[in-house]
Amino acid sequence: MKKPILFLLLICIFFGNPINAQVNRLLNRVSKSVTNDANGKTDSGSKPKNEQPEPKCACDQPEFILDLGGNLKLMYSEISISVQEDGSILIKDKLSDAYYIAKDGVTQGPIKTGDPRLKGFENVDDAGLEKEVTPWANNEYITRNTEKYLIKFNGKSYGPYDQIKEFKVSKSKDKFAAIVVENVPVSEADGKKMEEAIKNAKTDQEKMELSMKYSQSMLQKIQQGGGPSSLMPKLVTNISGVTYDPLKSVGGTLNNNIKYDDILFSTYDKVIDLSNKVLLTLKPEAEGAKDLFVNTTNTKYAFYNYGTLTFSDGTVMSELFNPHLVKVNGQVNIAYMYYSPNKNAIIQCKLPF
Numbered sequence: 352m353k354k355p356i357l358f359l360l361l362i363c364i365f366f367g368n369p370i371n372a373q374v375n376r377l378l379n380r381v382s383k384s385v386t387n388d389a390n391g392k393t394d395s396g397s398k399p400k401n402e403q404p405e406p407k408c409a410c411d412q413p414e415f416i417l418d419l420g421g422n423l424k425l426m427y428s429e430i431s432i433s434v435q436e437d438g439s440i441l442i443k444d445k446l447s448d449a450y451y452i453a454k455d456g457v458t459q460g461p462i463k464t465g466d467p468r469l470k471g472f473e474n475v476d477d478a479g480l481e482k483e484v485t486p487w488a489n490n491e492y493i494t495r496n497t498e499k500y501l502i503k504f505n506g507k508s509y510g511p512y513d514q515i516k517e518f519k520v521s522k523s524k525d526k527f528a529a530i531v532v533e534n535v536p537v538s539e540a541d542g543k544k545m546e547e548a549i550k551n552a553k554t555d556q557e558k559m560e561l562s563m564k565y566s567q568s569m570l571q572k573i574q575q576g577g578g579p580s581s582l583m584p585k586l587v588t589n590i591s592g593v594t595y596d597p598l599k600s601v602g603g604t605l606n607n608n609i610k611y612d613d614i615l616f617s618t619y620d621k622v623i624d625l626s627n628k629v630l631l632t633l634k635p636e637a638e639g640a641k642d643l644f645v646n647t648t649n650t651k652y653a654f655y656n657y658g659t660l661t662f663s664d665g666t667v668m669s670e671l672f673n674p675h676l677v678k679v680n681g682q683v684n685i686a687y688m689y690y691s692p693n694k695n696a697i698i699q700c701k702l703p704f
Contacts, residue, residue: 403692403693404692405691405692405693406669406670406671406689406690406691407668407669407670408660408668408669408670408671408687408689408700409689409691409698409700410700410701410702412700413691413698413699413700414698414699414700414701415456415694415696415698416440416453416688416696416697416698416699417440417442417453417458417696417697418694418695418696419695419696419697420695420696423451423458423460425442425444425451426446427690427692427695429444429445429446430442430443430444430445431443431445432672432673432688432697433472434673434675434688435472437454438454438455439452439453439454439472440452440453440454440697441469441472442460444461447461448464449461449462449463450462450463450464450466450469452468486515487500487515487518490518492504492518492520492527493515493518496511498513499511499512499513500512500513500514500515500531502515502518502527502529502531502587504527504589505525505589507589509529509587510531511533512531512532512533513532513533513534513535514531514532514535515529515530515531516529516530516531516532516584517529517530517604517605518530518605519605519606519607519614520607520614521607521612521613521614522607522611522612523612526588526589526590526613526614527588527589527614528586528587528588528590528593528605528614528625529586529587529588529605530584530585530586530587530597530605531584531585531587532581532582532583532584532585533581533582533585534581534582535582536570536582549561549562583597583598584597584598585597585598586625588614588625590614590625592625592626593625593626594625594626594627595616595623595624595625595626595627596627602618602619603616603617603618603619603621603623604616604617606643608642608644608675608676609622609643609644609645610622610644610645610646610647610649610676611647611676611677611678611683612678615630615645617643619638619639620632620633620638620639621633622643622645622649622652630645630649631645631649631652633652633654634663636661637652637654637661637663640654640655640656641655641656642654642655642656642674643655644674644676644685644704646683646704647683647704651663651664651704653674653685653704655674658670658671658672659671660674660685660687668687670689670690671687671688671689672687672688672689673687673688674686674687675687676704677701679701682703683703683704684701684702684703684704685701685702685704686699686700686701686702687699687700688700
């Protein structure tokens, strides 16, 4: 041991408790400083330093959506987020199994499992709500009478149809498009009855007679329903100038999210309007994209995949979620959200599109 240190220890022992107390206070300050450094705090211990940088997608004019601190005290790594069409945001805290709903700067919660306010959000299968069993049961435009469906839109009725395969409404609620089948010879219920009857038949002759009976019944139903063409899917819409024929198409589905306030068909590599005009052909990296967006002039598109938004001009933005199209002061924008570690908040940005 070096002499200066030994000399200091002797003085401390000689003078007793007063010096010991000072040394202890000094050691405590040093220990606290080391602990603060490890936790990202300043020497004064006032507030934690957040050394984590803002995401690359951060914008110059961010819109504050939800403060995870304050009264909520939620950890971003322990929440899941779902967004409704009207802009409502559902936050689930995985630690407490509670929900929060944020909209227009107001946050409700905590909300417990089974609360009717959770209905309508995606990804809430574990919310304890009654699951929809009948297709289109909760659709305000579609009603069912016995085995047939009827579409009622803006005072007009369309149908009846045995099946409605797809149904989309524009954001302004003034346009709709649907893929329907007017006549299905054998419903699922009828098919089960047929199988059960033939299965329980005692002789081969009885089975043959039942088969003939059901075949004649199906043929009669086809003739009464409008012939073989009534068995084929067709497009029904209140949009004028529509020439799209599902039977002659190369596949695809109706989509009301691709272009603002419009309904289009999206295929694996193309975007097609209801007049059967190809608006855009996608680059290989965008083929099959689930979330696709087209600008108002049909000259640019963007696709979203695993937190990354890629534009057709090569621009790439990462670390974001919930991209969607909005209209502000007559200008269509592509909006997205991201988590700000510095603000401990969910932030939204908008880009003219």
